[in-house]
Amino acid sequence: MTQKQNTLTKTGIVALLACVCCILWGSAIPVIKTGYRLMQVDSADTASQIVFAGVVVIIFYLAMVSAVAYTLWSLLLKYNPPSRIAVFGFMNPVFGVMLSALLLKEKGQAFSLAGLTSLVLVCIGIYIVNRENPLKEASTDKISV
DSSP states (O other): OOHHHHHTTSHHHHHHHHHHHHHHHHTHHHHHHHHHHHTTOOTTOHHHHHHHHHHHIIIIIIIIIHHHHHHHHHHHHHHSOHHHHHGGGGHHHHHHHHHHHHHSOOHHHHTSHHHHHHHHHHHHHHHHHHSOOHHHHHHHHHOOO
């Protein structure tokens, strides 16, 4: 295994890069809503919101964010089993809620007891799926073909 392959299979690096992908994917809605405020698009003017959101999505989301996120995601899939990487897709709602709370000042819903409990449970589930399991490794060592 080369140094690059070895680095990209470490759990911490995989988690960090997968979370960067999820942050990028989850950033679209807060960016669009912030753009509404900056450009003073009236909340009652649905046509202007659709046009503005379409322009922002095409320029920001589709071009920059998707290119970076899918490149990182593909790189992770190249050196790791898909089952290990795919579970990090469940971080999308976590980062979406956190970014909305921070950027859009929606802290009442995101940081309520139910909201925080939900986010913590998602993170615990991802940890459980990706943790090192010494019992599984010991059982596979005993199998000989």
